[in-house]
Amino acid sequence: MTRPLILLMLSGVLVAPGRLPGQEHPAVVRAKSAYDALDFVGAISAARRALQNRLDAEDRILAYEVLAYSYGVLDSARQAVDAFKELIFLDPDREPDVDRVSPRITSLYASALGQVLVVRRLTVDSTSFVAGEGGAPIQFEVSRAGRAVTRVVGQRVDVVVDSQLVAGSRRLRWEGLTPGGEPVPEGQYQVIVTAVEGRNEFSATTPLRVDHSPVDTVGHLTSLPGYSELPELESPPRDWRPLGVSVLYAGLTSAATLALEDTDLGGGVRPAILSVSVGALVTGLVMSVKKPDPRPVQANILYNQLLREQVAQRNAEIAVENERRRGQVTLTITPGRSPGP
Amino acid sequence: MRRALALTCATLVVCASPVDGQTVRFGVHGVTVTHSEVDESLKANGLGVGGLLGLRLGRFAFEARGYWADLDPDRPDNTAFEVVQVDGRVSVLFARSIAVEVGAGRRWIDPDFATQEVGLVRVGILSEYPLSRIATVWGRGAYLVAPQFSGGGAAGLAVELSLGTSIGTPNGRIRAMGEFEFQRFDREVQRRAVPLQVTVARFGVEMGWE
Numbered sequence: 177m178t179r180p181l182i183l184l185m186l187s188g189v190l191v192a193p194g195r196l197p198g199q200e201h202p203a204v205v206r207a208k209s210a211y212d213a214l215d216f217v218g219a220i221s222a223a224r225r226a227l228q229n230r231l232d233a234e235d236r237i238l239a240y241e242v243l244a245y246s247y248g249v250l251d252s253a254r255q256a257v258d259a260f261k262e263l264i265f266l267d268p269d270r271e272p273d274v275d276r277v278s279p280r281i282t283s284l285y286a287s288a289l290g291q292v293l294v295v296r297r298l299t300v301d302s303t304s305f306v307a308g309e310g311g312a313p314i315q316f317e318v319s320r321a322g323r324a325v326t327r328v329v330g331q332r333v334d335v336v337v338d339s340q341l342v343a344g345s346r347r348l349r350w351e352g353l354t355p356g357g358e359p360v361p362e363g364q365y366q367v368i369v370t371a372v373e374g375r376n377e378f379s380a381t382t383p384l385r386v387d388h389s390p391v392d393t394v395g396h397l398t399s400l401p402g403y404s405e406l407p408e409l410e411s412p413p414r415d416w417r418p419l420g421v422s423v424l425y426a427g428l429t430s431a432a433t434l435a436l437e438d439t440d441l442g443g444g445v446r447p448a449i450l451s452v453s454v455g456a457l458v459t460g461l462v463m464s465v466k467k468p469d470p471r472p473v474q475a476n477i478l479y480n481q482l483l484r485e486q487v488a489q490r491n492a493e494i495a496v497e498n499e500r501r502r503g504q505v506t507l508t509i510t511p512g513r514s515p516g517p
Numbered sequence: 518m519r520r521a522l523a524l525t526c527a528t529l530v531v532c533a534s535p536v537d538g539q540t541v542r543f544g545v546h547g548v549t550v551t552h553s554e555v556d557e558s559l560k561a562n563g564l565g566v567g568g569l570l571g572l573r574l575g576r577f578a579f580e581a582r583g584y585w586a587d588l589d590p591d592r593p594d595n596t597a598f599e600v601v602q603v604d605g606r607v608s609v610l611f612a613r614s615i616a617v618e619v620g621a622g623r624r625w626i627d628p629d630f631a632t633q634e635v636g637l638v639r640v641g642i643l644s645e646y647p648l649s650r651i652a653t654v655w656g657r658g659a660y661l662v663a664p665q666f667s668g669g670g671a672a673g674l675a676v677e678l679s680l681g682t683s684i685g686t687p688n689g690r691i692r693a694m695g696e697f698e699f700q701r702f703d704r705e706v707q708r709r710a711v712p713l714q715v716t717v718a719r720f721g722v723e724m725g726w727e
Contacts, residue, residue, distance in 0.1 A: 418648035418649060418652070421646050421648060421654060422648065422654050422682070425644075425646070425654045425655070425656045425680060426654075426680060428656065429656045429678055429679070429680035429697075430680070432658070432678055433678050433680075433697075433699045436676060436678065436699070436701050437699075437701070437714070438553075438701060438703075438712050438714050440556055440557065440712070441553035441554070441555075441556060441557055441560065441712060441714045442553050442556070442557025442558075442560040442591070443557075444551030444553065444560060444562065444716055445551070445699060445714075445716045448549065448551065448697050448699075448716050448717075448718035449680065449697050449699070449716075451695070451697070451718060452680050452681065452682065452695050452696060452697035452718060453680060453697075455682050455695045456654050456680060456681075456682035456695075459648060459652050459654065459682045459683075459684055460648055460652075460654065462652075462684075463648040463649040463651075463652045466649075468649075469649055469650045469651075469687075
């Protein structure tokens with residue numbers, strides 16, 4: 177990679193952060209100008225002079241960045257690493273863009289990072305969960321192996337969430353409970369991760385907000401998912417039995433009556449037996465021709481009864497569950513912006 | 518005779534109240550009666566009204582019924598008469614559609630001696646078959662044990678047959694019915710045959726309560 181290209185990239189990296197040029201300290205502006213003019217010695221001198229002033233955090237970061245990059249370009253590795261270490265202490269999350277700076281500068285930064293103990297990339301994911309039944313993910317990185325103590329502080333609550341020996345990255349979960357097991361009150365909190373290694377100690381913080389809302393209750397069931405009730409009545413196929421039975425009853429009775437009739441007594445039997453027999457036959461015919469009455473299907477009735485018992489049992493469980501949920505609270509975790517270095 | 522009919526009707530109405538676990542049925546009928554005695558010269562026909570009270574409890578059933586009819590003889594020189602018949606039956610179901618039935622009956626004639634008054638005891642079979650939820654057909658056959666006649670004599674053969682059908686509402690509250698009933702008495706008096714034959718056709722409406 178040619179030097180002008182590297183310088184162009186470095187210039188872009190230095191300009192990229194969000195502050196407008198007019199807001200920077202004049203001494204820092206001079207250092208950046210010298211750097212942009214490829215006067216790296218002058219840039220180092222200007223940056224050192226700037227650091228002797230009372231600079232705000234952002235200006236100090238810019239000054240150390242010019243210093244580190246300039247030493248890196250001039251192959252002054254030790255000074256570059258020292259400047260990067262100061263830069264890392266000021267803003268652990270600020271690092272060279274590997275796509276815009278030379279690998280040498282990146283390796284110098286990595287070397288500096290390996291020599292200091294800092295907590296980086298501390299984030300809390302936004303989430304919602306029932307207090308005691310879930311948690312808010314917290315993640316961070318420790319530049320060197322050390323004990324990392326994670327606390328959540330705010331609203332008169334100070335909870336140690338985690339205390340572990342950590343090397344590299346760590347993911348953990350905060351359940352949103354006080355030491356007494358109660359949901360933490362609504363309000364603003366700070367997540368503080370303190371890494372300790374020997375006499376070295378570094379803390380990083382990030383804010384978050386906790387909001388309360390009631391826990392959703394479960395609706396009662398009217399049927400079991402995937403199961404539906406079967407018809408309890410079923411129309412049987414057309415049946416000629418009623419007509420047959422009518423013919424049998426009318427035929428037998430008429431035949432017996434006619435056989436027993438004493439014709440010497442002047443008759444009078446036939447119109448009566450005929451009228452009632454015709455009535456019985458017509459009734460049998462109508463009952464055979466009309467749509468059969470639906471009949472209960474015992475197997476389906478038992479099946480439906482079982483389903484209803486299952487639904488009732490499930491609804492009883494849901495009622496108990498809802499009663500429990502009415503005593504719970506949903507915590508909504510919203511991460512805030514990390515405070516400046 | 519009319520006093521007996523009134524008493525029967527009053528009993529039917531008063532007793533027609535439902536009791537837990539029982540089925541009570543009450544009905545009113547129109548009847549046509551054909552009454553023949555000795556030979557065709559003593560044949561009479563007429564119309565009348567009747568009633569029924571039925572009580573069913575499990576396999577057991579009790580039925581009381583009666584009718585009154587005004588009969589005119591076919592030959593004008595014979596005497597017109599009124600007849601009141603009252604019957605009681607108790608049945609026990611012993612198979613799905615078959616019941617054993619025993620009962621008694623009494624027939625009064627007014628004016629006296631216009632024809633035979635009869636008292637009887639019956640033993641027989643009742644078969645009732647449901648054609649559907651709303652329709653039923655039934656048949657009866659009974660031997661009439663030692664019937665008694667106001668004019669004396671005895672019957673060697675005395676039988677009763679009937680055929681009936683009904684159709685009504687699915688809950689059994691109301692049903693229309695028709696029934697044919699035939700009685701034959703081979704009565705003999707001093708070894709002389711004086712047969713008696715009665716045919717009754719009933720058509721009516723019945724109401725039931727459970």
